[in-house]
Amino acid sequence: MTLAAFCAALADQLPANAIVTDPGDIAPWLTDWRGRWTGTSPLLLQPSTTEEVAVIVRAAEAHGVGLVPQGGNSSMVGGATPPADGSAVLLSLRRLNRLRSLDSDHAVAEAGVILDTLQQAAAGEGARFPLDLGARGSATVGGLAATNAGGTQVLRFGTMRAQVLGMESVLSGGLVHDSLGGLKKDNRGVSLDHLLIGAEGTLGIITALRLRLVPGAGQRGAAWVGVANPHHALALLRCLEAATDTIEGFELIPDVSLTRVLEHIPQTRAPLTTNAPWHVLIEAVTGAAEEPPQQLLERLLGESTDLLTDAVIAQSDAQTEALWRLRHSISEAERAAGPAAQHDISLPIDRVPGFLLDEARLIERRFPGTKASGYGHLGDGNVHFHVRAPAGAPPGWADSAEGKAVSAFVHDLVTAAGGSISAEHGIGQMKKDELARLAPPARMQALRAIKAAMDPHGVFNPGKLV
Structure with missing residues (x-):
């Protein structure tokens, strides 16, 4: 009855195409990008103006209906997936897609x-x-x-x-x-x-x-560098930062992740002719009147040969894009390689190398048969840290008792190192319990108080974050 009354209230105030009830049209938006969470929603609302959103919020509060806002449905933590009990409706923002102004x-x-x-x-x-x-x-x-x-x-x-x-x-x-x-x-x-x-x-x-x-980027250049270990990668980053302010990307990649990309992603090839246990993808962007980035990278890398095993510098935008395709394909390749407990963490930058080496081995000893590795944005301390399941584990291993124990142990290590269990993907429903377990009491008290004050009816994205 509540949902029927909610729909009736909206029908008088929204255009017909803003209210979607066909289960077939709703179904594609009920499962998250990683395929780990699937919810139920009897209704998909797709407003095209801010005033229509306001109408929906007022009706939701009046009838006690939860709203799950959704954009591209690319959440990595189930943050845009409705609850399984059908108690909330999807609020798609995809039709609010205008560029109102641009200069x-x-x-x-x-x-x-x-x-x-x-x-x-x-x-x-x-x-x-x-x-x-x-x-x-x-x-x-x-x-x-x-x-x-x-x-x-x-x-x-x-x-x-x-x-x-x-x-x-x-x-x-x-x-x-x-x-x-x-x-x-x-x-x-x-x-x-x-x-x-x-x-x-x-x-x-x-x-x-x-x-x-x-x-706009006047000149853009990239280099793929082989290094012996993450400590050398960090030392290289520090050298580049001291020499120039043009470095925009510095991605650390273990060879195991590159190997998975080459195995699972069509039309990819290894950038280097020699093997390296770790790799770094560097991008520099300079102004039109500045030193060309290819020349800059060649000069700076030439001054740091003791920190690298090999390097190749892209000579065109197409080559730069090919290098970045390798980096951006890691997530897809990791999924294709089998089940793993995946963690989006951040650490103090100086502690990243040790974590990737020492804590990774500690995890493997604690959970025999697993393999731990991490890749990501070394320059800001953000690591995508994956613990691959033992051989023969089922597809849903990450949500099994052992998979959850692995994630809890990883989060304990991250917290002990002064890091965060969520660097850039958010909390969603995936990490809600872990946030409550590990976050300082002051943070949780503040988050809950803010939620209660700004969402007194409890309609905004229920079941997420706090």
Whole structure:
């Protein structure tokens, strides 16, 4: 009866195409990208304006119906999947997909604008949106803000939080918060924008963002480097940082991950002619009047030969893209290689090499038959740390008792090292219990108090984060 009344209330205020009840049309959006969570929802709402979102929020609060906001459905932690009991409805932001304004300095983009669309539009203005990740073709800017996404350019430009200059969002009561004017100084208390960034849709619905753009890449170059161990990789990073401020990407990759890409991803080949136990992908971007990045990388790597075993420098954008394809294909290749407990963690940068070597072996001894390895953004301490299941383990091993014990042990080690159990993917439903177990009491008290204050009816993305 509650759902029927909710639908009736919306039918009088929304266009017919904003309310989807056909199970066949809803089904593709009920399972997360990794295939680990599947929920149930009798209704898919797809508003095309902020006012329609406000109407939905008011009706949801009046009828006690939960709303699960969803963009590209590329969450890695089940953050955009509805609960299994059908107690909430999907709120798709994909039809809010307009670029309201765009110039060389900023863009005002609605929540459903796809990252790749924004990047291409910015390029047309001679600018760049300085955030990139493998899911650029499906991830939406609203989802990137809701999860404070990171990606491969955080080293130079910061996470999504650093790219947001203003926001439009719908809060409890259907009230619209609007800071799209982009004031550089505004000391009227706590920043509502910053509260919603990273809140995973649990405090309100982001409908539009004012985003900073940076000058377009005048010259772009990349190098693939073989190193003996992560300690040498970190030393190389420090040398490059001391010599230039043009390094935008510094990705650390174990040979086992590269091998999986070569085995499972068609039309890929090894960048180096010699074997190396670890690899680094480096990208430099320089202005038109500066030293060309290929020349810069050749010079700087030539000054650091004691830290590398081999290197190749891309001579064209096509070669650069081929190197990045290897990096962006790791997640797909890891999935194809079999079950694993996957962890998106961050550590103090100086502790990353030791963790990848010492703690990885500790985990393998604790759980015989497993193999632990990590790859990711060494420059910001973000490691995608995978513990592969023993031979013969079933596909759902990560959710088995042993798989959960592995993840708990990994999280214990990360916490002891002063790190975070979620670097860039968020908490969602995957890490909700672990957050409550490991987070400092002050953090949990604050998160719960903020949730209670900003979502008094409990309708925003129930069952996620806290």
